[in-house]
Amino acid sequence: QGSGNPAGAPVIVWLSYNVHGNEPSSSEAALLTLQALTDRSNTDAQQWLKNTVVVIDPCLNPDGRDRYVNWFNSVAGKNPNALLAAREHSEPWPGGRVNHYYFDLNRDWAWQTQVESQARLALYQRWLPQIHVDFHEQGINNPYYFAPAAQPYHEVITPFQRSFQTTIGRNHARYFDARGWLYFTREIFDLFYPSYGDTYPLYNGAIGMTYEQAGGPAGGLAALTRSGDTLSLADRAQHHFTTGMSTIEVASQHAARILTEYGNYYRTSVTSGQGTYKAYVVRSYPGDAGRIEALKALLDKNGIRYGHARSGPARGYNYDSRREETFTLSASDLVVTSLQPKSALVRVLFEPDPKLVDSATYDITAWALPYVYGLRAYASRDRIEISSAAPARTGAPATSTADPYGYVIRWDGLPAVRLAASLMRAGVRVRFSERSFELGGERFERGSLIVLRNGNAATANLWNTVRRLADSARVPLVPVTTGLVESGGDFGSTSVRALTAPKVALLSGDGTYANAVGEVWHYFEEQLQYPVTLVNSNSFGNIDWSQFNVIILPNGNYRFLNDKAQSEALRNWVSKGGRLIALEGAVASIAALDWGIKLKKPDDGGGDNKATAALLRRYENRERDELPNVTPGSIYRIELDNSHPLAFGYPGYYYTLKQDDRNYEFLREGGWNVGVLRKERPLAGFVGARLQERLQDALVLGVQDMGNGNVVYLTDDVLFRNFWENGKLLFANAVFLVGQ
Template identity: 45%
Template sequence: MKKFLLPLLLLLPLIFTAQLQSPSEFLGYELGSQFTRHHQVVDYYKYLAQSEPNRMKLMEYGKTNERRPLLLAYLSSEDNIQNIESIRLEHLKSTKGEGQPDKAIVWLSYNVHGNESVSTEASMQTVYDLLTTKSNYLENTVVIMDPCINPDGRDRYVNWYNQFKNTSYNVDPNSKEHHEGWLSGRSNHYMFDLNRDWAWLTQAESQQRLKQFNKWLPHVHVDFHEQGVDSPYYFAPASEPYHEVITDFQREFQVTIGKNHARYFDENGWFYFTKEVFDLLYPSYGDTYPTYSGGIGMTYEQGGSGRAGLGIITSIGDTLTLKDRIAHHHTTGLSTVEVASKNTEKLNEEFKKFYQNKDFKYKSYVLNGNEDNLYKLARLLDQHEIEYGIGQNTTAKGFDYNTGKQGSARSTEKSMVISADQPKSTLVKVLFEPRAKLSDSVTYDITAWSLPYAYGLDAVASENFIGKSEVEGSIYTPVVNDINDENYGYVTDWNSLEDAKFLAELLKEKVRVRYVNKPFSMDGNDYKRGSLVITKGDNKYHSDFTGTLKNILKNYSPNKELTVVNTGFVDIGKDFGSRYVDVIKDVKIAVLSGDPTSTLDFGEVWHFFEQQLNYPVSILDADYFNRVDLSKYDVLVLPDGNRYRSFLKDNAMEKIKDWVKSGGKLIAMGESIKTLSTDKDFRIKEKEEEKDSTISLGAFDSSQRERIKSEITGAIFKAKVDPTNPLAYGYDDTYFTLKLGDAAYNYLDGGSAVYLTKGANVPVSGFAGSEAQKKIAETLIFGSERLGRGHVIYMVDNPLFRGFWENGKLFFANALFMVN
């Protein structure tokens, strides 16, 4: 009897595991035969966690804008799950050169782009197999799975596809089910690309995810994607350029993983490619950010994406199905965990080495400037768990970001000092370096992003360690405002988005505000153009002027300093009753959406109003634009997009022009300017290019290298600012602009607020081709012109790019409120 009992006991775990339902069994349809809605995915993961509580833990780490849950599943052996917090803490000791961790940490992220929908389907098969046939991988490995980073975008795609697919699905590429509309499922609710938000953290999904990511800092992170229908599978190793901080081991281990994938793909006769297209430079990707945090970060790309549906005929006549796509992502997912489990000791050893002292050129970064922008930067650094302090009244010498040369800066108690001597030193270098080193000028994204430029701060990068003191509480100087019924009024500055948010709250609460068009002095204080004036006399009919002002300062602008004034008679300049002190209108704003615009660029504008400025905006879709009465709006924004030529035909163009001439304000961004420039009523004109009649006889293989001579891949340029122009109120005489292309327009006579001067066409950071540099020389960046009784504002460069170019946002606020 005893002879049979032991084998039976050994079989019991297998019998129990065999009872675990596969995705197909649980969902009631064969995986890959239809798309699974997000709530069904959540249900399956909950089922697994409930069925296998000793080997799987499930947590909800947040919610999306549309209130869908964000999940993380933790998988490992029973013993590891029981001790998972101890494993995590022991692993994090490596960042201090301590501890003896002996587990590999693998994080698998699925569906960051919603219409790259196969990866969430594959995740369900992967998690099932890790709990069943591949459970041996979990003995020395903790696997963290995010089944869907972007639930809002994914459900948008899946619901659309289910509405329009044929019964059964149609593989004809011309069929409706293979052609998403303007609002595709790729982006999140606000149409942001979450795969480009890891470093900037503008979106709710990114902010909540990074809190959990920093608790683990995995050895390996995989970001599952899809690419074009006709592309085979892509996996590591990545393409050049690699950022110079990436270690030899991080490079080598990508090859190790890639070869293991290749073994499985070769067995199945599947095509793939490596070392092309997808580089490791831009820091805000799901592969680069984990890499700069010490891990092996990788992108995997399956052919398909939103066009593929359940099945599609490719250009060579093959049929690509969702089941095929699942099989490929499922294979690389398991292969990744397999390699990590076989290299646990090496992964831990190299992770610890990564966090040892780095001999980077710059040891400290000293930043001075606008207090609001310093505060915004501090909040970003807090989210990344990057350490910083305040200065100690010393002088820092080093690279001056403003001049591009050696210089110096005072490091005072109002300065921010960031040291490279900290665990996140590699990330500090990448985010703050003046100019990223490029091993190859052909890149997948922007090539410049340095945070001192993005936040408009004066900065010096020093080759020495600069002393700093710990920050106690906020880096803001505490503000106590004297607000009472006896005061004549208040004056405050205007030089940041925080000031614009304060103004927006005042306008929403029907508080009348004025702004000054000439600098003035009063009671020993100097005030610049754009300064806000709030008086009791202007608000005598307000039901609770003083109480409302106190409430706004307490709840929305606690660090906003108001100076009390007891007269409208100024010492130097224009008195408060002058025509140079204008009332700011409570403007009604509309933004165009739909086919002419880029979803991403529209999303940046929409997010700016709703989540940053907190000011109401109406969305007018192009489909019914001609039926809208524009007289109901004071401002119309045209986001960037490449379809304006077909949209701004006779009716729409004349409608907009008549509205502007009657007093409307048009804000044209990016490519919308190009179409306006062809109309005789607008003074904006494209710069004429000098045509080179020389015929190139270069080799065919060099054509890509020739093309990049005419491209600007996200480079930073030092521009000239006219601070007397209302569009530039609150700025000094220079602005570092991020250019994303070679669009070039002539100066506007009397209306050029920001522009490139002669010799400023060479980037201070990032790549710009030689021909592109010639083209943009002496051209407009931001400007305005009068048209009838209204205004047209041109934004050639995007001041709201990806929500992270903080120093550009005041230009947009000026366009809304100051240009009158």
């Protein structure tokens, strides 16, 4: 809490193993470490433990490890085959790296979308160790990697956190040198993205580090490397065991200094705060309640304090306009102050556009929470006093228990989607309005759901069912006594359409990216509790697709579309009334067909001069030469046509996460260009200079009418790692509203 550590307190070292299930040597090393620390005859370890507490988490990803180990045991022979050509070194889809839902748990520390992360971080917040190590494996031919890390470092990382990595690394080097083991430092693995097992602890005040041993799924029990050496599982475990014990040794030797710096870190956080901005104000507007509640849940998981301020004038950086502006605080606005124990984490998660000292980074470069949640916000340089008391509730009326004509549900976020899904599963007929309307003095935007007695005669205890499900989803119902509206379409109008419950197939398996499949699977199964059928993409030609009215192609490379008979079968299915939803790489696969969507051709301006420069480039710069053409993950504001069902529930814009260089032409005949990128520059994150020039006048979100059906194009990942909250309603629109 910023009060420092009591005299004589131990330093806490937390060792995390096997977050990627198919990097198995670390769990073996965990057992070796546990044995050494509990061995009474190990005098060194016993001495270290006098002032050090060691927390060991031997397997962060049990489902992934089980998947890998069970597969390996099913294909390995009596004796290990060290040749990499042997099948025991080639793991099949989806691989053990990911958890049950195909999520990479080493990208989930801050977001905590997965149950494993939620349980682990709840315990982590209670201990808040001073040192944390995340044990991994990498390519089979790479030497061992340990700290210090590569650039870029985030600015919040303190001089002590930087220098002490070197102190630990030198101790590791001493042991590795004595044994003749190869290693490297300060390359590849940077400290920027906030949701890794090294950066997240760093942003919570610890010394956070990643250690990488050669191996991974290619390692097996023994593997013949490029150098001609045979690398065994025992070797790999021994290397991790050595760095783990070396870390504990250094922690014990420097315990007093570590604890002093740790106490100073939290005292400074509380008294001065991190960075230029002293408060982050999230504005509260009608329709934002669900996303604000989701944001508060994330802050709670991370131990970040927030509150509300008195009404009055304020000044700050407007995330949307990217300008310093004066605004008026409302008592309902959410305020996160930087003067708190988690100041560094607050800055990292809220800072509009963090400084990137080296664009050659390992992951996305933009994640400011107001963009992620689609909320209007300001970053203020001024201190804003907050109260933890919630403001008085206004707006949403209490649900009537009388017998109404019907209920209206605002379509403004994931809770409303969850309610719609549960109503359809319960057999309740749900309608939605394509036009905004006014009724009873209230305005309801496009997409608002309507439940009436008409069409629901078969549902026993209709209103009790509706109210019970709404209470469970925590969604307010607005009772109405008439279907005659004051403006807009009456409830019997053709603009009020009935929802047909989607019967969803999700392609998976070879050719699809496991993470992308997992995002959609988890969205349906855990967030909506709505059924989805995972279908093997290799079985496409053998499926009776009449069982489904929605097919989802997640990010991937779909070779079956190269088969003319199969691509025509898919097109015919769409034309007969099906809805095809294509995401990211799947859109590129369809663009290779003559369906209407087309990739833009790169501008080859510069001609001979550019070609000559490319031929004369330096070999040492071969990786950096590509940086002007890429974006590892940046945020753009795109224009939305929110009169189209794909954009219902949104203002006239959407914050998209751009991760590739694909650029699509606007749709022509039969197409709706719902989300487009015009001449905007990125709001946040790195985009190469040449790519910035090309990312203009391009389609990002579109719908193509095809016969009686539709193809929905989502060229960016609207469900990115399932923490991109602002995209979840958009994906729901694609599944539930488009084409109805």
